[in-house]
Amino acid sequence: MSKKRGLSLEEKRQRMMEIFFERKEIFQLKEMEKIAPKTKGITSMSVKDVLQSLVDDNMVDTDRVGTSNYFWAFPSKASNARKRKLADLTSQLEVSEKKRTATTKLITKATVGKEKSDDRTTLLETLSExxxxxxxxxxxxxxxxxxxxxxxxxxxxxxxxxxxxxNRWTDNVFAIKSWCKKKFSMEEKTIDKHFSIPEDFDYIE
Structure with a gap:
């Protein structure tokens, strides 16, 4: 019989958030150390670290009153936090798209009528990043x-x-490779090596 797998950190975090959302109460650490093992299978030894990771990610609020620390989290806060995270990711994607577009224009300009370009290698590396x-x-x-x-x-x-x-940029690269093969009677492998084009360079599905 195989040994039962322990919970991962992410699983513990999710289960601890369930405690907050289901009970909608404010807890002290010692209370959570009793509740989490019984209701969610989280070992009492790991409760403090899991709680701290949730506090660090702004998913759980905490405050000190006297000598005790209190923790709480409500569904509305979690929903707003996820929306903010999605907005941040959307913004990052937009920035990435603008950089990619700019890179595509630079690559197209740099390769027209040129057999070799140091900028091409740099731009390929940038695109890969x-x-x-x-x-x-x-x-x-x-x-x-x-x-x-x-x-x-x-x-x-x-x-x-x-x-x-x-993929539009990939079209440009393939077009340039085709032009080089016809213009200079070069083999595709030679072109790839000459311009530092990876073997697995292809369209993104």
Missing amino acids: KEQENNRLKVELEKYRECDPEVLEEVKRQTAVSREAV
Whole structure:
């Protein structure tokens, strides 16, 4: 029989938030250390660290009264926090899209009529960084799937716009490769190596 897997930090955080939302009460640490193990399977030893992580992320409020610390969180605050997070992510996606568009224009200008360009390598690296940033933001957005549908739809639209922009740039690169093969009778592998184009360079699905 396999050993039962312990709860991950994220699972503990979610379950602790359930305690706040279900009871809608204010708790002291010692109270939470009794409630969490019994109702949510969170070990008492980890309650303090989990609570602190939620406080650090502004998901749980805390205040000190006398010698005691009190903790509370209500559903309305969590909803507003998620909406703010989505708004921040949307803003980051917009900035990423603007940078990608600017990069595309620079690459197009830099490669017209040129067989080799140091700027091309730099721009390819920049595009790769932006693609990684875009992927990271999409992963971050996935955590907030259950938030405001209208905001989420707008974020998805922005992601689609970013994907189209990257694929337009990919079209440009393939067009330039085709031109080089015809103009200079170069093999595709030689072109890729000459211009530092990755082997897995392709459209984004």
